[in-house]
Amino acid sequence: MFIGFSEAETFLRNCRDVVIITHQSPDGDCIGAGFGLKDILAEIGIRSRVVCSDPFPTRYDFMTCTGAGEEFEPKTVIAVDIADEKLMGRYQEIYGGKVNLCIDHHISNKNYAERTLLRGHATAACEVIYDLAKYMGVTITPHCATCLYTGIATDSGCFKYDCTTPRAHEIAAEMKRCYDINFARINRYMFDVKSLGRLKLEAKVVELLEERLDGKLAILAVTQEMMEQLGIAMEELEGFAPLTIQLENTEVGILMREREDGVFKCSFRSADSINVSAICQTLGGGGHAKAAGCQLSGDMETIKDTLTEAVRKALEE
């Protein structure tokens, strides 16, 4: 059942002992949403705990520093930024079919929860949570603002992508007027700072970036072997996908990352008008119009051909 702010407020004010689930391969938005919501619940006297199937990457320590929360037997289950129960990872076994409230911004949300507060055109789950907190009149602490800003900034590519709503800018303006937070430092750590290893891997990218379909498609495939040679941890590859649409004529870029089990995680980016979510759906995946993904197993070159064919069809439509 889809609900509005009013019902979401009523639900939140009357819930207790909340477990907040963030999606696997956690990013800035789900971590910001999880820890931001935890702060908001604390403000109204409700204890909560943030969980994730994967460890939170250390680069998000400035958000997770408040701690995931004490152990208790949950009475309420809330999922944030999770469009599909599958994305709960190992928590699907425990909480699958038991989510009381889902707060999300993915238009592809599967409506799997008892109640879903969905704003399908919001930049980020954090944008929805900020507006909900304002609606409820709950004080947003500086840490909470830091979390919610980070989610909006990371999901919008620092206000760069098409998904950046006017509201995202308005929230950033409100936060900059209200809080003495070093936003530039957050942006620097989220978008600019790299390890020397990462810089070296990016340098290798230039040689690996493969143009297909007259340059309209660019594929970048990174294998486990390459990562080992360079001493790069998997979490450092987060944020590589946008590099695939750097060349002027590229319409679709795909980052293929080999996982430890040999399966390739394929992250699609659209430079402008091609809907990559639609392409990924034909390959068993999904996502947003400009950023989507799927997973394929098999030989790397065969997968590249499969992807090329799927993109060729989309370009012809």
Added chain:
Amino acid sequence: MFIGFSEAETFLRNCRDVVIITHQSPDGDCIGAGFGLKDILAEIGIRSRVVCSDPFPTRYDFMTCTGAGEEFEPKTVIAVDIADEKLMGRYQEIYGGKVNLCIDHHISNKNYAERTLLRGHATAACEVIYDLAKYMGVTITPHCATCLYTGIATDSGCFKYDCTTPRAHEIAAEMKRCYDINFARINRYMFDVKSLGRLKLEAKVVELLEERLDGKLAILAVTQEMMEQLGIAMEELEGFAPLTIQLENTEVGILMREREDGVFKCSFRSADSINVSAICQTLGGGGHAKAAGCQLSGDMETIKDTLTEAVRKALEE
């Protein structure tokens, strides 16, 4: 004489045959300010022409496409985004000492014009011009909005840097609500799209990036010879300076670009708290706290040592 919006409006409504001067080595903000102001003047029936000491790079064609303006004998001289007459380049000879109005956001503005509308804390000259147009009640055309957005976006690193004001976000929100402009495409061309040559040069950067002062200073020196070998045009090096503060511990980054006459143009960036404008002032240059520059001639290694010593002093203060 520093003036406010009211006096600036009176001046603009009563001027005619305007030459708008943008600074040498033109960037998104001065081009946006120049062509945006030209649109605003056209709305109130005043003809103008935009001039620059250097050619406008082709990547800004979407702003300059309206044309620089017809030839006429100027009766009014307006400088935009120019803190110091020296930055007019070859136009200093013609218009030096004759600027009737300067519209700027550099706190270091030398107050060289008859009247100066200075908003020293604005993100961009385009932010000042947008607010002036709103104050005047002049219609902002989609092309004008495109120009002003681009100036704000480019000077703020797409809302990433410390100089991004709440007002910059509010203007972006207003524009996104009012205009059907493909902002994401502008951002893509301003921040993401690169030539293959540029990508290769960036790859070379990793090997060239030299850490000094325990990694607190990073220097990246690019010589004429390197550029020739890679077939890179000087204008493609614009935007390289932020690459110098990519590593986590870097406090100050310097991009040294050898000009054709052998002089090195040194662009400083501060990662967080060091004021690089103050450092550059000790070397005959200037700029903003987080982005400044100076020019030094001599042997490359000697210049590196001079720069290192200046940064060492600043770090110790």
